[in-house]
Amino acid sequence: MSLRCHLLLCLAAVSAFAMSPPHMWTKLILTHHWPNTFCSIESCHHPNISYWTLHGFWPDKGNLCNASWHFNSSEIEDLLPDMERSWPDLLKPASSGFWKYEWYKHGTCAAKAPALNSQHKYFGKALELYHKVDLDSMLRKFDIIPSANYYKLSQIEGVIENFYGVTPKIQCVHPAENTDVQVLGQIEICFSPDFSLLDCEKEISSAGASAFSVCDPDVLVYYPPL
Numbered sequence: 051m052s053l054r055c056h057l058l059l060c061l062a063a064v065s066a067f068a069m070s071p072p073h074m075w076t077k078l079i080l081t082h083h084w085p086n087t088f089c090s091i092e093s094c095h096h097p098n099i100s101y102w103t104l105h106g107f108w109p110d111k112g113n114l115c116n117a118s119w120h121f122n123s124s125e126i127e128d129l130l131p132d133m134e135r136s137w138p139d140l141l142k143p144a145s146s147g148f149w150k151y152e153w154y155k156h157g158t159c160a161a162k163a164p165a166l167n168s169q170h171k172y173f174g175k176a177l178e179l180y181h182k183v184d185l186d187s188m189l190r191k192f193d194i195i196p197s198a199n200y201y202k203l204s205q206i207e208g209v210i211e212n213f214y215g216v217t218p219k220i221q222c223v224h225p226a227e228n229t230d231v232q233v234l235g236q237i238e239i240c241f242s243p244d245f246s247l248l249d250c251e252k253e254i255s256s257a258g259a260s261a262f263s264v265c266d267p268d269v270l271v272y273y274p275p276l
């Protein structure tokens with residue numbers, strides 16, 4: 051291959067980069083977890099929580115986008131009561147370590163969008179969407195309640211799809227091989243960059259606790275009560 055050829059390839063690559071920056075995300079994933087399931091696989095130090103809490107608010111592309119943009123809880127002081135309730139650190143409730151981690155890993159990437167380019171905007175928007183989605187009330191309204199009875203995955207998925215009009219990603223913990231039940235663990239609801247609801251992609255494995263994986267449609271789902 052000639053040098054000229056290399057140069058052309060190089061120019062093509064540069065212009066493609068300019069047209070659609072490969073680092074820019076196109077989707078935001080609002081991830082809820084069910085504390086009781088999370089705490090069955092992790093050693094939690096948190097009193098019983100019987101509602102879905104936030105795990106994260108993740109752009110679909112990028113990790114650790116700006117290591118010099120330090121988490122500073124003073125910047126979200128007015129949000130802290132809601133953060134503690136809605137986005138608690140189930141492992142270390144008294145620390146802000148979880149929020150700091152999420153900010154570095156995902157928030158600094160989300161912040162490439164002007165609408166999310168501060169810690170206050172990022173955490174504030176996550177809380178706003180969490181309350182808007184209000185997964186708890188919705189599930190309860192359609193009789194999906196933590197219970198000793200098992201659900202079909204299609205039942206849970208159907209209720210969410212009918213209500214929000216988009217496909218969620220539902221993840222379970224699979225306690226052991228060849229068991230006839232899986233445990234409901236995480237529900238992701240996705241948004242476009244302008245914060246309207248969007249289908250999630252089930253096949254793409256996202257960041258987060260690796261013990262969770264997409265629920266098996268053929269296995270009954272346990273939604274564990276406290």
Ligand SMILES: *[C@@H]1O[C@H](CO)[C@@H](O)[C@H](O)[C@H]1NC(C)=O
Binds near residue numbers: 096097098276
């Ligand atoms: C959790 O709640 C149950 C039932 O309400 C109670 O028996 C248990 O002591 C609680 N555990 C903690 C750590 O608060």
Ligand SMILES: *[C@@H]1O[C@H](CO)[C@@H](O)[C@H](O)[C@H]1NC(C)=O
Binds near residue numbers: 116118119120
């Ligand atoms: C990273 O964050 C720092 C602190 O907010 C900021 O000054 C800097 O411009 C950011 N860098 C990039 C590439 O966004």
Ligand SMILES: *[C@@H]1O[C@H](CO)[C@@H](O)[C@H](O)[C@H]1NC(C)=O
Binds near residue numbers: 122123124125
């Ligand atoms: C944290 O944020 C507050 C409020 O914006 C600011 O006054 C303070 O200087 C910041 N602290 C650091 C270490 O950046």
